[in-house]
Amino acid sequence: MSIDPRPSVIETRLKKVKRVIAVTGWKGGIGKSVTACTLALLLAKKGYKTGLFDLDFAGASDHLVLGAKGIFPKEEMGLEPPVYEGVKFMSVVFFSENKAVPLRGANVSDAIIELLAITQWGELDFLVLDMPPGINDAALDVMRFAKGAEVLAVTTPSLLAHDVLDRSLELYRGLKLPVLGVVENMSEGAGRKAAASMRRDPGLEKALGRPKALLATRFAADLERAARKLKLF
Amino acid sequence: MHEWALAESVIKAAVEHAADQKLRKLNEAGVVFGELQAIDGEIFSFALEELRKQFPAAAACKFKIIKEPAAFRCKACAHEFPLKGLKKTKDEAEFIHFVPEMAHTFLKCPKCKSPDFEIARGRGVSISYIKGRK
Numbered sequence: 356m357s358i359d360p361r362p363s364v365i366e367t368r369l370k371k372v373k374r375v376i377a378v379t380g381w382k383g384g385i386g387k388s389v390t391a392c393t394l395a396l397l398l399a400k401k402g403y404k405t406g407l408f409d410l411d412f413a414g415a416s417d418h419l420v421l422g423a424k425g426i427f428p429k430e431e432m433g434l435e436p437p438v439y440e441g442v443k444f445m446s447v448v449f450f451s452e453n454k455a456v457p458l459r460g461a462n463v464s465d466a467i468i469e470l471l472a473i474t475q476w477g478e479l480d481f482l483v484l485d486m487p488p489g490i491n492d493a494a495l496d497v498m499r500f501a502k503g504a505e506v507l508a509v510t511t512p513s514l515l516a517h518d519v520l521d522r523s524l525e526l527y528r529g530l531k532l533p534v535l536g537v538v539e540n541m542s543e544g545a546g547r548k549a550a551a552s553m554r555r556d557p558g559l560e561k562a563l564g565r566p567k568a569l570l571a572t573r574f575a576a577d578l579e580r581a582a583r584k585l586k587l588f
Numbered sequence: 589m590h591e592w593a594l595a596e597s598v599i600k601a602a603v604e605h606a607a608d609q610k611l612r613k614l615n616e617a618g619v620v621f622g623e624l625q626a627i628d629g630e631i632f633s634f635a636l637e638e639l640r641k642q643f644p645a646a647a648a649c650k651f652k653i654i655k656e657p658a659a660f661r662c663k664a665c666a667h668e669f670p671l672k673g674l675k676k677t678k679d680e681a682e683f684i685h686f687v688p689e690m691a692h693t694f695l696k697c698p699k700c701k702s703p704d705f706e707i708a709r710g711r712g713v714s715i716s717y718i719k720g721r722k
Contacts, residue, residue: 357620358715360601364593367600433593434686450683450690457692457703466689469712473593473686 361472365500368433368471371478372406375501376535376587379486379494380509381519383414386540387509389559391485392420393575394507394582396566399441401588403480406436408470409446410497411487412456412463418448422564433475440566445474463493471500481587490526498532505535507585512543536585538578551581590686591628594713595635602718603645611720614649618716623658623671624688625712626681649720658710660695664702671710673698688712 369375378394380387388411395407409417418424426437427449436443447456447466458466476482484501487493498504506527510520520537527534542552553574562568569575582588602617621627633651640646658671676684680694688711692703 356715356717358601358605358718360594360597360713360715362597363601363604364597367596368593430589432596433590447687450687451693452679452683454693456690458689459704462689462692462707465711466687469687469689472597473590475593 359468361468362500365468365471366502368474368476369482369501372476372482373480375482375484375504376507377484377486377497377501377504378507378509379523380516381489381523382511382513382516383488385509385511385516386553387411387488388416388485389420389563389574390507390509390538390540390553390578391483392417393569393578394587395442395481395483396421396440396570397575397579397582398481398483398588400570403588404443404478405441406443406445406476406479406482407485408436408474408482409444409448409485410467410493411485412447412458412466412493413487415446415448415451415456417444417485418446420563420569421566428474431475433473434470435475435477443476443479445470460492463487463491464496467493467496468500471497490523498530503533505533507535508537510537510539510549511541512539535587536581538581538585551577551584553577553581589631591631592635594627595632596639598651598713598715599636599639599643599646602649602715603643605715605718606645606720609718609720610722611718612645612722614646614718614720616650616652616717616719618654618718619651620654620656620714620716622656622688622710622712622714624684624691624707624710626685627713629653654716656710659708660691660697661706661708662697662700662702663704663706665697665700667697667699668708669698 428434536550539549
């Protein structure tokens with residue numbers, strides 16, 4: 356017999372989290388992390404107790420988007436995420452010294468389960484999950500453990516992104532996962548299937564790493580509009 | 589003190605497993621400590637003592653700690669190697685303590701230097717057996 360005890364407490368760790376928003380996107384480079392981080396900052400700015408968990412272990416970048424440096428979780432009956440710009444933030448980079456994390460699928464899954472089991476989020480209105488790209492063991496595990504997570508799918512105007520989006524939505528329907536909506540990033544106009552869109556913003560790159568500047572971008576204004584449309588606030 | 593969170597998972601999983609097996613009381617459970625995660629047994633046991641108050645089915649359960657040496661198998665050259673002798677700083681050991689998979693970031697196969705190895709044994713905390721009465 357070998358019982359993995361960690362899954363038994365994941366529900367307990369997320370018990371006081373009112374809503375879990377899983378920001379997904381099956382293609383790389385479509386702005387999933389920027390969307391997840393900006394959404395978390397917007398929610399915190401509105402006064403909601405907000406958490407952000409970067410689950411993209413291979414390409415963790417939320418710390419760069421936020422400009423989060425010199426912070427580390429506190430050991431308190433587990434790990435308490437540090438609060439950065441009003442957001443409780445957890446990422447694998449706290450443990451990797453920003454070095455490469457060369458993990459195979461099962462290892463990613465194990466690491467995610469470990470962090471879900473030991474992270475003490477406490478009371479939150481929103482926990483934003485920056486999901487790993489694509490659908491793999493890790494993504495499926497997160498969906499399994501973060502019961503009730505609502506999918507916010509990010510896409511771009513590219514035909515390639517839309518085709519992948521269609522497949523992802525079909526899978527979410529099959530898995531009976533609630534889809535909060537689709538947002539189209541780098542948009543040139545009204546998205547084909549998107550509930551809302553964020554226009555291509557040339558000023559976005561320069562705002563990365565500076566939360567206040569990020570919140571002042573056209574991208575953030577569009578995302579705020581999208582979040583309102585999706586009834587997040 | 590992150591051992592507390594893992595101790596909670598052990599006691600909760602043991603109680604849930606006992607309920608599945610229709611055991612009313614737990615007598616004994618084997619708790620495996622993988623060498624890689626370097627769990628502090630004293631803190632872990634203290635946490636279990638405190639936590640058992642919240643879990644009546646485990647009130648009298650004896651948690652037997654079993655230490656399991658870590659063993660790795662390199663995916664690149666098939667070399668098998670133990671943890672002993674692998675170099676890591678104090679910080680790196682701490683990061684592996686929190687998330688054992690960080691071994692792939694900080695440790696390498698001693699023969700070919702690949703980080704692509706399998707943790708064959710001794711990763712972290714698990715339950716190896718449960719004894720109880722119906």
